[in-house]
Every structure is written in C-alpha cells, then in structure tokens.
Amino acid sequence: MTTTKIAITDDHVMVLKGIVSLLENTPEIKIIGEYENGEETIKGLDLNLPDVLFLDINLPDINGIDLSKQLLKTHPELKIIALTNYEDITFVKRMLKNGVHGYLLKNTDKLELVEALKTVLSGDVYLQKDIQKRLYNQTSKKATNNGLLPKLTRRxxxxxxxISEELTTLEISEKLFISPKTVETHRMNIMSKLGAKNSVGIIKIAIEKQLL
Amino acid sequence: MTTTKIAITDDHVMVLKGIVSLLENTPEIKIIGEYENGEETIKGLDLNLPDVLFLDINLPDINGIDLSKQLLKTHPELKIIALTNYEDITFVKRMLKNGVHGYLLKNTDKLELVEALKTVLSGDVYLQKDIQKRLYNQTSKKATNNGLLPKLTRRxxxxxxxISEELTTLEISEKLFISPKTVETHRMNIMSKLGAKNSVGIIKIAIEKQLL
DNA sequence: TTAAAAATCAGGGAATACCCTTAGATATTC
DNA sequence: GAATATCTAAGGGTATTCCCTGATTTTTAA
Known part of the structure; x- marks a missing residue:
C-alpha cells in the first residue's frame, strides 16, 4: 500500500487537531493540509491535492454541499469524507448525491476513521453503520419514499x-376554504405520518426534517 | 510552577483527542482523565480529581449546567472550563453564575487553551475575548437584558x-413533581415571554432561538 | 435586610385539540 | 378501466390547552 495523502477541513481547531492526532502515527498516512474554512480549502487543494479530504460540512463561509460539489468539479479524483455532528438522513442523501464518498459523525474513533479511509480509497462509499442501517431501512421499504422524510400530500x-403559523383549526379551515373537520383529519394524518403525539411534535419534526 | 492535572469531557472523540493533542506536549500539564459523558466524568473525578476540567456542555446524558453545578458541589476546589460550539450569551451567564471558571468556544487554539488554564488556576475567570466583549456590552446596557433572546427562568x-417532548400538562406535572396548574402557569408565562400564540409557537421560537 | 423575582397552586370556564370511524367525490397511475 | 391515493367531511366524544384572576411561599438580588 502506498502512502495516502489526506487533508482536513474543520473550523473547530480541536476537531481538526483531534483527527490529526488520531491519524498522524499511522505509517501509510500523511497529512498534507489542515484548513479552517472553505476558502482556505479551495486554495489549499489547488496547491496540494490530497487523496482524501475530511470535510466538516458546517463551515462558517461556505455550506458543505456547495463546497464539496465545487471541489469535486475541479478535482474529480478527490475523495471526500463528510464530517458532521448531525445525523440527518436527508442531508446524508443530498451529500451522497453530490458525489461525496463517505459520511462520518464526529464521535468516530480511530478504527472507523481508517476504515472509512480504506473504503473510499477502494472506490466504495463509506457510511457509519447506524446511518447505513437507517438509510437502508428507508430505501428498501418503499421506492416511492425518497428518504426517511415522510411524504406529505399537497394538502x-x-x-x-x-399549523406552524400558530393558527387554530378554525382559522386554518377559513384560510384553506375547507371544513374544520377536514383540517382535523389532515392534522391527524400528519401526526400519524410523522409519528408525532401532538402539534408540538408535528412542528418539531417538520423543522428537523425541513418540511416547511 | 507545579504540574497541573487536567481532565477533559467531550462526547466527540475528535474534540477530546484534539484537546489532548494540543496539550500533551506541554511539560507542566498532565492529562489524567478523558471522559465521554457526564456519568463517566462524575465517577472519574471521584477517583482522580484534576485541577482543571474542560467540560463540553452539550453532553448526551446530563446538561452542562446541572453537571457543573453538581461537580462543583462535590469538588469545590475544582476549576471548570466550559466548552461549546454556541456563543449564547445568556447561557454563558448562567454557567458563570453556577461557578464555572472559564468559557471557550471549540475553535480555540493552543495558546488560548493554555492562557485559559493559567487564568483559572490563578483564581480568575477566563472568557474568550469576543464573548467577554459581548457580555460587557450586555451587562452595561441593562441587567434585564431582553435584547432579542427572551430570558426564561430555570423552571x-x-x-x-x-413541552418539546410532546408531553401533556399532566405528564409534565408528574415529571417535575408540581401541580398541573403550575405547569399551566409556566406555559402561559413562556408563551407571553416568547410572544407565542400556543405551544406550537413556543416550540417554533424555542428552536429558532436555540432555547432547547 | 428589604424589595423584587420566581415558583408554587387553584377555581372555573371557554376554546381547541385529539381520537376513532366511516364514507363519498376526485384525481392519479398502472 | 380499475386499483390506489387524495381530498373532502361528519358524528360524537374525551382530553387538553388556553385564559383570567388571585394568592402564598421561596429564592434571589440590591
């Protein structure tokens, strides 16, 4: 196995150094870049292209999806492993659709880091197990359902x-020109689809899954 | 200067290792504990008390305020430096009020880490400069604050x-060991403080303003 | 050590949300 | 054209929230 050049982008120095410390004593791995924002990363990769980039997708200057898209355009051979705190399946899907090769939560240990590295280098996509499982459960269930996000009808x-505008059932019925009873039916169906216990749950999940 | 014993608590291994790597080569510093959650921390400190604890305040099991309060009760000599991603001034205030000695964002570099260490060891409180500035601006203006983010009481x-857990008034009252009527009063006050029309609004605003 | 803020509780009532079931009318898709 | 999904709506409840008022105790801050 030849030496693998990697770079890391994370605006949190601690995370950055954490990955460095987890990887620096591995003989086949050489860290050739440490960046703290999107701009630095773009410039850095132009000068010195790594094999794999660990990329925090919550950067201050550029959002992760756009940045990875841009980087992969200019460096098609580059492998990107996304880093994040949040396990939002829909986000994972969007990243993967944009050509990202791996997706790791920040509670990853060294073993998994190296495992992810190997996987993406071999050309495969690496996902942390629980993310993988959840992704699988969703896609295998129904082809129509694109992701974990529940599919609500137009109405x-x-x-x-x-509901999110804090309207009452009556107000909603007047706004949509339907009977209050119909509104209730819809609300019930939404609750059931989202697995919410009440309207509070509806809103919480809707915001989480960006349904609004 | 004698050797300073420090411990670190962070559920993100990368951050944990990041701090370790930033500090481990400093001669006067010895890392005697690395913990990934609140429970581990409590147990660990009982066995081996550090001089300073770097404490992530967004742990999975216990919230940062309660944990630091508890730790300081059992170990009054302990210095705690809070770690967080978010620069919520009201939160900083609450932490400081609870006896925490320092407050760092996770984008801190080595210099600042050591600076913070020295400061808290000398008995002073360390705040990152921008936090310090904002805190000053706030307190000098008016103690009541209420610039933008509403100040909720502990209860x-x-x-x-x-509410955000989708519990009913009755369930909340059982959880908090108070009367349902008290819960209603609190809910009303929250609504009024946040300017929400109902519980849906409460949750919406709470998520927006990161009050959860 | 006062004054103020917060936490506690309650009565009583109106408004609203929640729940289950059923079902016809309209689209949509295979 | 037939199966499926969606939109619509209602009956008939029960549960919960929302709102106002007023009050005592406890905690915190000046």
Missing amino acids: EHDVLLA | EHDVLLA
Whole structure:
C-alpha cells in the first residue's frame, strides 16, 4: 500500500487537531493540509491535492454541499469524507448525491476513521453503520419514499404550514376554504405520518426534517 | 510552577483527542482523565480529581449546567472550563453564575487553551475575548437584558423542555413533581415571554432561538 | 435586610385539540 | 378501466390547552 495523502477541513481547531492526532502515527498516512474554512480549502487543494479530504460540512463561509460539489468539479479524483455532528438522513442523501464518498459523525474513533479511509480509497462509499442501517431501512421499504422524510400530500403540507403559523383549526379551515373537520383529519394524518403525539411534535419534526 | 492535572469531557472523540493533542506536549500539564459523558466524568473525578476540567456542555446524558453545578458541589476546589460550539450569551451567564471558571468556544487554539488554564488556576475567570466583549456590552446596557433572546427562568426552561417532548400538562406535572396548574402557569408565562400564540409557537421560537 | 423575582397552586370556564370511524367525490397511475 | 391515493367531511366524544384572576411561599438580588 502506498502512502495516502489526506487533508482536513474543520473550523473547530480541536476537531481538526483531534483527527490529526488520531491519524498522524499511522505509517501509510500523511497529512498534507489542515484548513479552517472553505476558502482556505479551495486554495489549499489547488496547491496540494490530497487523496482524501475530511470535510466538516458546517463551515462558517461556505455550506458543505456547495463546497464539496465545487471541489469535486475541479478535482474529480478527490475523495471526500463528510464530517458532521448531525445525523440527518436527508442531508446524508443530498451529500451522497453530490458525489461525496463517505459520511462520518464526529464521535468516530480511530478504527472507523481508517476504515472509512480504506473504503473510499477502494472506490466504495463509506457510511457509519447506524446511518447505513437507517438509510437502508428507508430505501428498501418503499421506492416511492425518497428518504426517511415522510411524504406529505399537497394538502397536508398546506395544513402543516398553517399549523406552524400558530393558527387554530378554525382559522386554518377559513384560510384553506375547507371544513374544520377536514383540517382535523389532515392534522391527524400528519401526526400519524410523522409519528408525532401532538402539534408540538408535528412542528418539531417538520423543522428537523425541513418540511416547511 | 507545579504540574497541573487536567481532565477533559467531550462526547466527540475528535474534540477530546484534539484537546489532548494540543496539550500533551506541554511539560507542566498532565492529562489524567478523558471522559465521554457526564456519568463517566462524575465517577472519574471521584477517583482522580484534576485541577482543571474542560467540560463540553452539550453532553448526551446530563446538561452542562446541572453537571457543573453538581461537580462543583462535590469538588469545590475544582476549576471548570466550559466548552461549546454556541456563543449564547445568556447561557454563558448562567454557567458563570453556577461557578464555572472559564468559557471557550471549540475553535480555540493552543495558546488560548493554555492562557485559559493559567487564568483559572490563578483564581480568575477566563472568557474568550469576543464573548467577554459581548457580555460587557450586555451587562452595561441593562441587567434585564431582553435584547432579542427572551430570558426564561430555570423552571420555565424545564417546562419548555417537557413541552418539546410532546408531553401533556399532566405528564409534565408528574415529571417535575408540581401541580398541573403550575405547569399551566409556566406555559402561559413562556408563551407571553416568547410572544407565542400556543405551544406550537413556543416550540417554533424555542428552536429558532436555540432555547432547547 | 428589604424589595423584587420566581415558583408554587387553584377555581372555573371557554376554546381547541385529539381520537376513532366511516364514507363519498376526485384525481392519479398502472 | 380499475386499483390506489387524495381530498373532502361528519358524528360524537374525551382530553387538553388556553385564559383570567388571585394568592402564598421561596429564592434571589440590591
């Protein structure tokens, strides 16, 4: 195995140094770049291209999706492993769709880091096990359902939006020109689809999954 | 200067290792504990008390305020430096009020880490410069604050949290060992403080303003 | 050590949300 | 054209939230 050049981008120095310390004593690995924002990363990769880039997707200057898209355009051979605190399946999907090769949560240990490295270098996609499982559960269940995000109908979405505006059932019915009873039916269906216990849960999940 | 014993608590291994790597080559510093959650920390400190604890305040099991309060109760000599991603001034205030000795964002570099260490060891409070500045601006203006983010009381925050867990008034009252009527009062006060029309609004605003 | 803020509780009532079931009318898709 | 999904709506409840008022105790800050 030849030496693998890696670079890391994270605006949190501690995380950055954490990855460095987890990897620096591995003989086949050489860290050739440490960046703290998107701009630095773009410039850095132009000068010195790594094999794999660990990329925090919550950077201050550029959002992770756009940055990875841009980097992969100019460096098609580059492998990118996304780093994040949040395990938002829909986000994972979008990243993967944009050609990212791996997705790690920041609680990853050294073993998993190296495992991820090997996987993406061999051309495969690496996902942490629980993410993988969740992704699989979703896609295998139904082809129509694109992701973990529950599919609301047009009208349900209208009602959801109105609920989020703090309107009452009656107000919603007047806004949408339907009976209050219909609104209730929609609300019930939304609750059931999202697995919420009440409207509070609806809103919480809707915000989480960016349904609004 | 004698050797300083430090411990670190962070559920993100990378951050944990990052701090370790930033500090481990400093001769006067000895790392005697690395913990990944609140429980481990409590147990660890009972066995081996450090001079300074770097404490992530977003742990999975216990919230940072409660944990630091508890730790300081059992170990009054301990110095705690809080770590966080978010620069929420009201939160900083609460932490300081609870006896925490320092407050660092996770984008801290080695110099600042050591600086913070020295400061808290000398008995002073260390705040990152921008936090310091903002804190000053706030307190000098008016103690009541209320610039933008609404100030909830401890109990209101408890209720807010319970509401966000989709609990009913009765369930909340059982959880907090108070009367349902008290819960309602708190909910009303929260609504009024946040300017929400109902519980949905409470949650929406709470998420927006990162009150959870 | 006062004054103020916060936490506690309650009565009582109106408004609203929640729940289950059923079902016709309209689209949509295979 | 037939199966499926969606939108609509209602009956008939029960549970919960929302709102106002007023009050005592406890905690915190000046």
